[in-house]
Amino acid sequence: MVKTSIEDDTEIYVINDKCSKDWSVSYSVSGDSxxxxxxxxxxxxxxCSHIFWVLRNRKLKLVPDHLHGGRWLKSNFVKPVHCGFVDDIEKALIIDVATQEWRDMHGDFFxxxxxxxxxxxxxRAFRQIIAEGKKAIFGEGxxxxxxxxxxxxxxFYGSQAPSEIxxxxxDVVKTKGSGRRPLTRLEQAMKMKAKPxxxxAECGEVGNHDARNCKKIKEKQKIK
Ligand SMILES: [Zn+2]
Ligand SMILES: [Zn+2]
Known part of the structure; x- marks a missing residue:
């Protein structure tokens, strides 16, 4: 059983359910609610079945957004997944300005x-900015x-900071003895050869040794 009445911009449906109870569903035309x-x-x-009946009666193909109520949003599952980190993510479709700003702020920060x-x-620079912003907002100092x-x-310094530095x-420093390469064995031998x-005085040989190290040199050559 259904009775319909219209008051201003509100349509009122009175629905009689299976328990013979009357429920009134009011539909606000301007607010679409x-x-x-x-x-x-x-x-x-x-x-509820009463609203649903009205929806059907009004031949709506889709359930209006506000009747989802945020209950079926996946954000309800986001919370357990993120360990409660995002604990005030949208739970309803209607979000007030402060919540929106807050979320945007988080977005900016991250x-x-x-x-x-x-x-x-x-x-460090960012932390400095935050600290200054904090002072500015709370009016400290x-x-x-x-x-x-x-x-x-x-x-304080009495001069302007140059725009271009x-x-x-x-300058490349070249110290004494740097960049010298040790001679190879061949080069060493050639150098010795070039010397007169x-x-x-010990053995009478003409070479690169003298009486003082004659014995040593001879022993070395023997080993070779
Ligand atoms: Zn109902
Ligand atoms: Zn000798």
Whole structure:
């Protein structure tokens, strides 16, 4: 049994279910939303048979978005997978501005964090920026903008920072004895050959030894 009445922009359907109870489903035309007196949707996120009946009666092919209620979004499964890290990801389709901003902020932060990962200088710079931003937001102390800071430093040093810094590589230093290669055996022998020989007073040979090391040299040659 169904009765229909229309008040302003709200259509009211009174549905009589199998337990002979009357439930009224109101459909707001302007808001395109359904509310049923049994409140099953509000309690469990399930579309009750009464609303469903109205949907069918209005010949809708698809269940309107707001009747999904976020219950069937995969974000409900994201939480256990990410160990509760993303604990306030969309649970409903209607997200307020603050939540949206908060999520965007997280996105911005992680984007930067990922890019500068492993770069000490950039991480330090980013932390500096965060610290300054914190002061700016909570109004602690005097916050100098980057240009103010530069101005202060330039005043302190009394000169402007050059826009272009030209750094040359250091001059190549050549120390005494560097770059010398030890002679090969052949080169050594050729050098010795080129020297004029001297006569040894011990054995009377003309060569590269003298009386002092004559014995040593002879012994060495014998071994060879
Ligand atoms: Zn209902
Ligand atoms: Zn000799």
């Amino acid at each position: 359904y509310v049923c007196g049994c409140k099953l949707f509000q309690r469990l996120g399930l579309v 984007e930067v964090a990922q890019t500068i990962k492993g770069n000490v200088d950039q991480i 005097i916050v100098l903008s980057i240009s103010d800071k530069r101005q202060m430093i330039e005043n 030209d750094v040359h590589p250091p 020989g001297r006569k040894c």
